Amino acid sequence: MHSFTEENYLKAIYKLQEANGLVVATSSLAQVLEVHAPSVTDMLKRMAGKKLVTYQKSKGVKLTEKGRQVAVGIIRNHRLWEVFLVDKLGYKWDEVHDLAEQLEHIHSEDLTNKLDSFLGFPKADPHGDPIPDANGILPKSKAVLLSTFAEGDQGTFTGVTDHSATFLNYLDKTGFSLGDPIKVKGIEKYDQTYTLQLKGKKEVVVSFKVANSLLLSQ
Amino acid sequence: MHSFTEENYLKAIYKLQEANGLVVATSSLAQVLEVHAPSVTDMLKRMAGKKLVTYQKSKGVKLTEKGRQVAVGIIRNHRLWEVFLVDKLGYKWDEVHDLAEQLEHIHSEDLTNKLDSFLGFPKADPHGDPIPDANGILPKSKAVLLSTFAEGDQGTFTGVTDHSATFLNYLDKTGFSLGDPIKVKGIEKYDQTYTLQLKGKKEVVVSFKVANSLLLSQ
DNA sequence: TTAATAAATTAGGTTCGTCTAATTTATTTT
DNA sequence: AAAATAAATTAGACGAACCTAATTTATTAA
Ligand SMILES: [Mn+2]
Ligand SMILES: [Mn+2]
Ligand SMILES: [Mn+2]
Ligand SMILES: [Mn+2]
Numbered sequence: 001m002h003s004f005t006e007e008n009y010l011k012a013i014y015k016l017q018e019a020n021g022l023v024v025a026t027s028s029l030a031q032v033l034e035v036h037a038p039s040v041t042d043m044l045k046r047m048a049g050k051k052l053v054t055y056q057k058s059k060g061v062k063l064t065e066k067g068r069q070v071a072v073g074i075i076r077n078h079r080l081w082e083v084f085l086v087d088k089l090g091y092k093w094d095e096v097h098d099l100a101e102q103l104e105h106i107h108s109e110d111l112t113n114k115l116d117s118f119l120g121f122p123k124a125d126p127h128g129d130p131i132p133d134a135n136g137i138l139p140k141s142k143a144v145l146l147s148t149f150a151e152g153d154q155g156t157f158t159g160v161t162d163h164s165a166t167f168l169n170y171l172d173k174t175g176f177s178l179g180d181p182i183k184v185k186g187i188e189k190y191d192q193t194y195t196l197q198l199k200g201k202k203e204v205v206v207s208f209k210v211a212n213s214l215l216l217s218q
Numbered sequence: 219m220h221s222f223t224e225e226n227y228l229k230a231i232y233k234l235q236e237a238n239g240l241v242v243a244t245s246s247l248a249q250v251l252e253v254h255a256p257s258v259t260d261m262l263k264r265m266a267g268k269k270l271v272t273y274q275k276s277k278g279v280k281l282t283e284k285g286r287q288v289a290v291g292i293i294r295n296h297r298l299w300e301v302f303l304v305d306k307l308g309y310k311w312d313e314v315h316d317l318a319e320q321l322e323h324i325h326s327e328d329l330t331n332k333l334d335s336f337l338g339f340p341k342a343d344p345h346g347d348p349i350p351d352a353n354g355i356l357p358k359s360k361a362v363l364l365s366t367f368a369e370g371d372q373g374t375f376t377g378v379t380d381h382s383a384t385f386l387n388y389l390d391k392t393g394f395s396l397g398d399p400i401k402v403k404g405i406e407k408y409d410q411t412y413t414l415q416l417k418g419k420k421e422v423v424v425s426f427k428v429a430n431s432l433l434l435s436q
Numbered sequence: 437t438t439a440a441t442a443a444a445t446t447a448g449g450t451t452c453g454t455c456t457a458a459t460t461t462a463t464t465t466t
Numbered sequence: 467a468a469a470a471t472a473a474a475t476t477a478g479a480c481g482a483a484c485c486t487a488a489t490t491t492a493t494t495a496a
Pocket of ligand 1: 097
């Protein structure tokens with residue numbers, strides 16, 4: 001089986017590959033994993049030896065199919081455990097990430113699948129992120145940033161791109177809730193401030209930074 | 219926080235201390251942890267440095283109060299997760315131990331307590347072992363081995379001393395179930411074979427080895 | 437009480453995952 | 467195209483947790 005460290009590298013490479021491009025740089029990995037660059041170089045060599053990644057000296061790293069399978073498996077675990085923590089144990093959506101970072105490394109496909117079943121085969125985690133199925137297939141989300149909306153546009157709030165507890169707390173406090181409708185009433189030309197109508201006609205004003213971290217569907 | 223390895227050492231020392239005596243030998247630890255003796259010596263020195271154990275060269279090791287707290291915390295986690303796996307996810311009692319060995323190392327007192335609450339504050343795990351409370355207090359069990367019973371004695375089946383899957387399977391197959399009444403109908407003088415009456419008048423014959431692994435109460 | 441046996445420790449290595457400092461390679465800027 | 471800067475790698479170390487082989491200490495038997 002793979003070590004926690006390897007799994008965290010794989011997950012990080014997967015996410016950087018999704019977000020930015022095909023090949024991942026040593027420095028970006030060092031940054032997200034909070035280690036120094038030589039540690040990354042070292043680890044990538046070992047992982048290349050295990051055929052989890054293809055590593056080209058000074059050019060960057062990519063996941064192999066095997067590495068991708070492992071990464072998606074960890075993400076599946078992470079998101080299912082987050083659902084468990086929120087739906088069954090009563091945690092808030094801003095409290096579960098760090099616990100899920102531990103729970104995602106429990107090694108048992110059978111447990112993952114039984115948990116999935118116990119939770120009613122959820123399609124998304126508490127932050128709206130899609131949950132890969134047992135075959136490692138992750139549905140491509142067609143959600144789009146609120147910051148791309150024009151005045152009058154509307155949609156359903158289905159996800160966030162900033163997962164920080166402070167942002168999630170701000171959303172709670174301001175009245176945002178996953179699954180609710182949101183309509184753009186106006187966009188201030190000067191600073192791209194958004195005036196939104198939330199569920200129950202409540203109007204709120206949010207900065208561009210916020211609009212740029214909210215995902216809407218339909 | 220403590221490493222998984224340290225936690226496993228602490229748990230092993232705790233159990234050996236409970237079972238055998240005050241002081242635990244290097245060789246017994248090596249055996250239950252499945253490592254070689256010099257590794258144990260090494261580790262005990264490091265743990266003594268952290269005040270988790272008191273270690274006397276060539277004499278053996280004992281838990282400090284701090285070490286005992288950690289050990290009991292791990293045991294609490296282990297048993298609560300076993301209850302979760304059986305009660306909520308539908309696992310059988312012979313399938314949960316290895317998973318609990320992983321889950322017991324999730325570091326969060328808050329999670330443990332929320333889990334405890336979610337499970338309805340169970341008093342014992344699926345094998346009848348008592349669950350320490352949030353303060354690390356583990357109720358002293360007054361259960362006694364069936365092998366100490368005489369003809370005509372009866373009690374309630376409340377635990378096992380052999381936790382192996384093969385033994386637990388044997389019990390399932392033979393008709394033993396935790397919480398059921400058991401009455402001794404006869405004991406063969408020649409080889410200490412027990413004839414038992416189980417719930418629903420069912421009679422079964424078991425070896426001394428079996429009678430010596432069953433715990434009965436009242 | 438000495439000799440034989442068993443248990444424990446020391447000595448010296450290995451792998452994993454990390455570090456700092458020095459060097460090399462790649463990318464920008466002039 | 468050369469110089470300056472930034473990114474990545476190499477070299478050399480370290481702690482944790484393990485190992486084998488050799489040695490020491492403790493226990494048991496003669
Ligand atoms: Mn998360
Ligand atoms: Mn999430
Ligand atoms: Mn167990
Ligand atoms: Mn148990």
